[in-house]
Amino acid sequence: MDMSMAERVEAVLRDGRAPGFHGLVVMRGGEPVLERYGAGQDRRLGEALGHVTFDRDTLHDVRSVSKSVVALLYGVALGDGLVPEPGAGLLAQFPHYPDLAADPGRAHLTIEHALTMTLGLDWNEDAPYTSPANSEIAMELAPDRYRYVLERPVAEEAGKRWRYCGGATALLGGIIARGVGRPLEEYAAEALFGPLGITSFAWTKGGDGVVSAAAGLRLRPVDLAAVGQLVLDGGRGIVPADWLGETLRSRVPIDGSFTYGYHWYVVTGERRRVLGIGNGGQLLAVVPGEELVVAVTGGNYDGDANGSWALLAAVLGD
Structure with a gap:
């Protein structure tokens, strides 16, 4: 049976194939086409948050998508x-x-x-x-x-x-x-998030008062998707287009078609995609050939992220 994207996603959630699911936002052609939220145990980097019911306005750790x-x-x-x-x-x-x-x-x-x-x-x-x-x-x-x-x-x-x-x-x-003369999170607010209309975010700091650049960013899933849309749109003058070209170029092999650029994963082949991936099931996928952006958040920290990958596969029809 040829199922729609929404039906495929609902089947994954209904069948329990995405344990720890917290959020999903899908954009196609710059427009939101699917948005789902769940509930469950969550953590901020280094801190348990207990049971959380997620909605559009709930900040979520993106963990190593921070790197991207x-x-x-x-x-x-x-x-x-x-x-x-x-x-x-x-x-x-x-x-x-x-x-x-x-x-x-x-x-x-x-x-x-x-x-x-x-x-x-x-x-x-x-x-x-x-x-x-x-x-x-x-x-x-x-x-x-x-x-x-x-x-x-x-x-x-x-x-x-x-x-x-x-x-x-x-x-x-x-x-x-050091180069911009202010903390990373302040520069992010001014140079990236502000121009994207992202006003709600947090960035967890270490004991030295410096943000955990590698894993501490917290965003709403809709804003994580907005970052992906920026990438899909070639930077829109916010991020230089030539830098994006260099960043998203396959540079280092990891495993077969799974490669690395500048802090983004690049899947080569006929259905090329670029990915930000974070511990616990955090995913940001950009599929240029299909004008598609997928943002997934989850709570399986230090566990497998199979549920988030199952949701991505359902969106893509893989």
Whole structure:
């Protein structure tokens, strides 16, 4: 039976194939075509929120989709001449660590290595995001998050292999904040969210008062979809179009057609799509060939995200 998008989505929800479902917004051709919300246990990064009934106005952690937003902010700041080009030296952006800059094993690192997560440094986020055994959590607990990242042991030559690293995003956030002369969240409000009409957001901070660039952003699902629509629309003069072209270009292989650009996942092939992906079932999918944007939020933190992928598949008719 040929089912409509809404019917396919309802079937996934009805059959219990999306446990932990919190929200879904679908836009096609710039217009909202489907919006659904659920209820369940939720968390803000590092804090239990209890049982939440979600609606259009409920903020939700987007977790590592934050990384993709940071990449957009880097492009805005670059267009304004406030941050260096990706080819610039990474350690040069942190001149207060002369000992690290003098290390020949790190001296060749560039900002692009951070953008593509190919730093070659020892980093492991396999442990739950509640454990200091997870490198990102250890970074958040460290007295100096930037030094913590930059002094990780060199594991391999930079630029050779993708290794998931929230520390790379922390460095980018630090470079942006330093370049624009204000905290990352303030710049985001002025340079990205404001022009998009997004007035309600939050960005969780670490103990040092610095936002968790890699995972702390909280948005309404409709506003997460608005970010995706901006990408689909080529930046609309808010994010430079040439930067988006560079950001969404497949640069580093991960697994088959699943590749990485500048802090965005790029699925190559006939049905090309770009993705922001976050722990717990957070998804932002942009399918340029079909004028489609899909935003999904969920609560399966440190668990599988199969339900969110099932919803995306239902929207796409896969």
